[in-house]
Amino acid sequence: MLTQSSFLDFRTIGRKGEKVKMMDEKEIMPYNFFKYGGVYTGEHHGMRYLIKNTGEKPDFKLMVQVWLGPYASTAVPDEKKTTQYFESSVEGRKEAINWLHEQYETRRGEWDTAPALLDAVLPQ
Numbered sequence: 001m002l003t004q005s006s007f008l009d010f011r012t013i014g015r016k017g018e019k020v021k022m023m024d025e026k027e028i029m030p031y032n033f034f035k036y037g038g039v040y041t042g043e044h045h046g047m048r049y050l051i052k053n054t055g056e057k058p059d060f061k062l063m064v065q066v067w068l069g070p071y072a073s074t075a076v077p078d079e080k081k082t083t084q085y086f087e088s089s090v091e092g093r094k095e096a097i098n099w100l101h102e103q104y105e106t107r108r109g110e111w112d113t114a115p116a117l118l119d120a121v122l123p124q
Contacts, residue, residue, distance in 0.1 A: 022104070025097050031090045034062060043069050046114030047104050048076075051096060053088055060088035064096045066103045069114040 022044075028051070029040050039052040048069040055061050065073065067081040084099055086092035104111060115121075 022101060023097065025094065028093075028097055031093045034088070034093065041073065044100075044104055044111075046070075046111035047100075047107070048073070049100055049103075051093075054085075055088075061085040062088050062092050062096050064099060066100065068110060070117045070120050 023042075028042070029038060033040065034051065034053045037053065039050065041048070041050045043049070046069050048067050048071065050063075050065045050073050052063055053060050054063040063083060063085055065081045065083045067073070067076045073081070082103065084096070086096045086099070
């Protein structure tokens with residue numbers, strides 16, 4: 001049974017009815033990591049994602065991509081990824097994380113179909 005306190009910790013229920021904690025902003029690297037060229041990848045219940053700075057000075061943008069797991073970004077064709085760009089700033093990082101939350105929630109049916117790593121076959 002979910003209580004008000006468990007709602008604060010868990011925002012959604014997983015495909016097997018288990019509690020699933022949403023990505024926390026603190027779990028994703030701070031803006032300076034991206035500012036100096038860092039590339040961050042992660043996975044959230046079938047949704048893989050990548051965040052990195054792209055472009056040239058002074059027009060840097062944070063690029064965020066999501067795709068169906070469990071595949072690495074290099075194994076998935078670009079047309080099977082969803083890409084969004086954000087201002088390269090602390091605020092842009094927050095908007096990117098909010099977009100990741102939105103992608104997970106609105107496309108749950110897709111992410112729930114992600115195969116287990118040992119069952120995966122490379123996408124064509």
